[in-house]
Amino acid sequence: MLRRTTVDTEQVPAADRFEMWLDAVARAAAPLRIHSEHAHDFAARVEIVELGPIRVINYRYPSLEGVRTPKLARESAPEIYTLALTIDGDGAASQAGRSSVLGPKELIFYDGSRPHGVRHLGDDDGREPARSVVAIIPHAALPLPPDRLAPLFVGRMSGTEGIGALLTQFLLQIARHPEQYHAGDAARLGAVGLDLASTMLGRHLAAEDAVPNEVRRRALVTQVRAYIQRHLGDATLSPQVVADAHHVSLRTLHRLFEAEESTVASYIRELRLARCRHDLADPGLRGQPVQAIGARWGFPDKAHFSRVFRKAHGVGPQAWRAGQPEEAAREVNPVASTVNPAEAD
Structure with a gap:
């Protein structure tokens, strides 16, 4: 703490x-x-x-x-x-x-x-x-x-x-x-x-x-990350959409993330998967279909969601959910922003 x-x-x-x-x-x-x-x-x-x-x-x-x-x-x-x-x-x-x-x-x-x-x-x-x-x-x-x-x-x-x-x-x-x-x-x-x-x-x-350029770069990265978190449930969210929202070219956006641990696309995907994992492990959401949880976080296509989840975790979302103890709902999101996305507007 x-x-x-x-x-x-x-x-x-x-x-x-x-x-x-x-x-x-x-x-x-x-x-x-x-x-x-x-x-x-x-x-x-x-x-x-x-x-x-x-x-x-x-x-x-x-x-x-x-x-x-x-x-x-x-x-x-x-x-x-x-x-x-x-x-x-x-x-x-x-x-x-x-x-x-x-x-x-x-x-x-x-x-x-x-x-x-x-x-x-x-x-x-x-x-x-x-x-x-x-x-x-x-x-x-x-x-x-x-x-x-x-x-x-x-x-x-x-x-x-x-x-x-x-x-x-x-x-x-x-x-x-x-x-x-x-x-x-x-x-x-x-x-x-x-x-x-x-x-x-x-x-x-x-x-x-x-x-200094590096200060401006890091500040813009923080701004981009907050924007992505606010729009994570939008299935149309993509690097191009993010670039347009910040009035920069797609090439500039990719250069911006060269010093980060992930690309823009992988950051969006990893954050969506982290939110899906959290909801799948939540006992209070056991009654919600896996497809509904995927759609909530930007995976509207059931087959695509299953493929992406299986590639990242070795099992599909349904099997992953079945294997989670209740305390998994308290998992700390490893890619969460320091800014609350719900309040960042």
Whole structure:
């Protein structure tokens, strides 16, 4: 399981909760001077997940205002960027004379080491908690020079379109379900998050050339994989369809996957077979015909499904199902994406 640190202020007396929160924020990101009308009983929770080069933080807290003053910036300069996603409530941030107001599913990016201000109001005029997911990224980890990034500070970015949507779902999946991943996955997952963030920032700069080719390639591979998972049940899904959906040639798509462990076609086939195996082993689906399960995952032709399955596993799908114990339904999908395909639109 990924390493997760949790701080829940409701585990201590009300009088100690706000101080506990200030300390948690300082250790998770950087010290802030925080004001809240709920300081007398600050019921809040923070979960910190370490992903190699980056840190993903899942926050829930009452309405508050925070300022990183010049004095605090001089005393501690952790050299970090902050990429914050608002989940519930309304947020705002300011830095270097610029400010933005943002709502749910919007991203904001700023230099967490320099002076800045943040405000987050929960629903119902602050009575309900605010929620956000934040990625803490070291300056040295982004392949973009700081002076190029400055125009993006406290600028709003959509978390529902394009790369921003994919990054949003990545952050939400990691923040909400870190138990689904092994500790050994942390560095690779961190690299995926960095690639997505770098590509999104590069596009907002209208200077994609500033993003290294390999970073853009890996980000596009992640985008293609998420697209395939969303459309896996479509029997017409093919490498050409995938290429057209991403406005690249079929040859470019194949080159894109040259550094991967499988071709586009084999990735689609292996993922479909993995989903079929899962459903065939599920006791709750024993009443469903094998043909219906195959059709659900892109194999509408019964004979073709049987041939492909037999070639991969040595037996047909019916015989494979008959030989599976009930606990096989809990099989971990070896080719699952880090992004929940049902939410990646």
